[in-house]
Amino acid sequence: MTAHFVPPIARQEKPPIVPIRHPRVSGRALRSVPGRRGMPVFGVLPTAVLDPIGFARRMHQDFGPVHRFHACGNWNVQLVGPEANEFVLFDAAGNFSSEGGWKPVFGRHFEGGLLLRDGQNHQWHRKLIASAFKQEQLQAYLKVFSRNVEALLGDWSGESRDVYEMAQRLTFANGYEAFLGRDAAHATREDLLAFRYLMRSAIAVVTMALPGTAEARAKWAKRHVEGLIRPILAEPVDPERADLLAMLCRMKEMGLVDDEEIISHLTFVIAASFDALSSGTISTLYYLAAHPDWQAAVREELCTNIPDPHAMSIAELGKCEKAEWSIKEALRLNAAAPVLWRRSVKPFEFAGHQFPVGTITGVNPMLTHLLPELWEEPHLYDPSRFSAERSLGRHRFAFVPFGGGAHGCLGANFAYLQVRTLLRWVLEKHELVLSDGRSPRWYHWPNCRPRDALGIELRKRS
Numbered sequence: 001m002t003a004h005f006v007p008p009i010a011r012q013e014k015p016p017i018v019p020i021r022h023p024r025v026s027g028r029a030l031r032s033v034p035g036r037r038g039m040p041v042f043g044v045l046p047t048a049v050l051d052p053i054g055f056a057r058r059m060h061q062d063f064g065p066v067h068r069f070h071a072c073g074n075w076n077v078q079l080v081g082p083e084a085n086e087f088v089l090f091d092a093a094g095n096f097s098s099e100g101g102w103k104p105v106f107g108r109h110f111e112g113g114l115l116l117r118d119g120q121n122h123q124w125h126r127k128l129i130a131s132a133f134k135q136e137q138l139q140a141y142l143k144v145f146s147r148n149v150e151a152l153l154g155d156w157s158g159e160s161r162d163v164y165e166m167a168q169r170l171t172f173a174n175g176y177e178a179f180l181g182r183d184a185a186h187a188t189r190e191d192l193l194a195f196r197y198l199m200r201s202a203i204a205v206v207t208m209a210l211p212g213t214a215e216a217r218a219k220w221a222k223r224h225v226e227g228l229i230r231p232i233l234a235e236p237v238d239p240e241r242a243d244l245l246a247m248l249c250r251m252k253e254m255g256l257v258d259d260e261e262i263i264s265h266l267t268f269v270i271a272a273s274f275d276a277l278s279s280g281t282i283s284t285l286y287y288l289a290a291h292p293d294w295q296a297a298v299r300e301e302l303c304t305n306i307p308d309p310h311a312m313s314i315a316e317l318g319k320c321e322k323a324e325w326s327i328k329e330a331l332r333l334n335a336a337a338p339v340l341w342r343r344s345v346k347p348f349e350f351a352g353h354q355f356p357v358g359t360i361t362g363v364n365p366m367l368t369h370l371l372p373e374l375w376e377e378p379h380l381y382d383p384s385r386f387s388a389e390r391s392l393g394r395h396r397f398a399f400v401p402f403g404g405g406a407h408g409c410l411g412a413n414f415a416y417l418q419v420r421t422l423l424r425w426v427l428e429k430h431e432l433v434l435s436d437g438r439s440p441r442w443y444h445w446p447n448c449r450p451r452d453a454l455g456i457e458l459r460k461r462s
């Protein structure tokens with residue numbers, strides 16, 4: 001039975017965590033790389049955080065695809081374009097540590113999560129977690145998604161509300177059930193806020209937990225999440241349960257993982273799923289609301305291929321390519337994870353420049369997705385650019401909303417399924433309408449989300 005599947009890697013001894021010392025890299029060591037130091041102490045941080053796209057564009061225009069900037073006391077290198085994405089994310093030469101790159105951003109609260117592990121230890125843990133995303137599991141999750149969307153639409157239909165809040169509630173409810181095996185009706189507002197605060201702590205400039213700061217909220221959130229998961233670990237595991245937590249608990253009984261590892265994995269997976277997916281969801285809904293012609297095409301495709309949404313299958317959803325293009329196009333225009341970080345563990349060379357061990361290195365999906373040399377009219381919403389014909393010849397690292405390589409997103413299929421399920425339910429009986437003519441304003445760090453209510457209305461179709 002799938003619920004009791006144990007990946008073959010579990011038979012191998014767990015590779016230990018090999019601690020890596022990341023030496024600090026001086027500006028002198030990077031002198032051949034053009035760039036900007038910015039303000040004393042903060043460097044370019046204020047500009048980069050206030051307007052990440054504008055900042056990335058200006059750096060690219062002024063200094064080219066390989067440049068550096070100073071932020072929070074360190075030099076950071078940015079490599080732009082599909083070749084750079086492949087070089088860093090696929091990392092054929094083993095030049096980079098993900099833990100070293102992400103630690104300053106997420107390390108304080110997500111230690112032990114997959115993105116903060118490297119090498120064989122990472123691979124071992126990743127294979128355990130990946131067993132919760134096999135096809136049979138996804139089919140089971142689909143039922144959960146449908147049930148939760150139906151419940152949410154009952155509350156929400158026919159009104160103009162904060163759609164981002166709705167997207168967060170939905171993705172949280174789905175993650176709560178799929179990963180914790182708990183009925184989403186039991187999820188509290190505090191549970192949701194705890195995961196939100198953990199992700200937002202990435203932008204904390206002040207890392208002391210002073211009252212009222214993002215860091216203080218994240219500290220509370222960490223305690224709250226532990227308090228949520230720990231009691232479940234003490235319960236016997238129902239043999240029928242197929243959620244991620246149940247799988248990890250069975251692996252614990254086999255001596256493969258301990259309580260602390262389970263808590264770290266679940267905290268990271270739920271947070272990664274919840275925040276990135278609500279970002280992808282809101283962008284998809286917004287662009288469909290703004291483009292009624294595409295909305296009608298996606299509606300027709302989904303309702304024709306899936307006559308009864310209660311009995312949806314992965315195969316049926318898989319036929320709905322326009323729905324998939326609309327999600328991809330939203331993720332292209334609004335990359336949920338704008339910049340991906342690594343730190344070099346070896347000296348490396350890229351585009352004729354030499355970089356020492358310890359170089360903090362970023363690649364930029366957000367900017368790559370808007371480069372005019374890769375995308376025709378990059379600011380135009382045109383999902384058909386993802387059709388098979390128009391994708392021919394495109395570099396495989398030109399579109400990287402889910403990253404790629406050893407740390408590529410484990411939840412990409414889960415994400416596509418969830419958004420397509422939502423679209424199937426919403427579009428049949430509703431029209432997504434923009435109720436005001438304002439241009440949307442988005443935050444782009446630490447991931448993409450609207451700055452204010454987008455004015456999306458869900459009007460009942462007659």
Ligand code: HEM
Nearest residue numbers: 114115272273276277280336337340402403407409411415
């Ligand atoms: C639209 C939705 C999502 C987007 C855009 C997204 C994006 C990403 C990206 C870009 C990475 C790679 C980070 C890097 O290489 O530095 C990543 C990793 C990851 N994502 Fe997602 N993600 C999404 C949804 C999800 C969901 C639904 C889950 C869980 C079911 C999930 C779980 C993970 C995990 C566990 C990793 C780390 C993998 C590893 O380090 O081996 N993500 N995601």
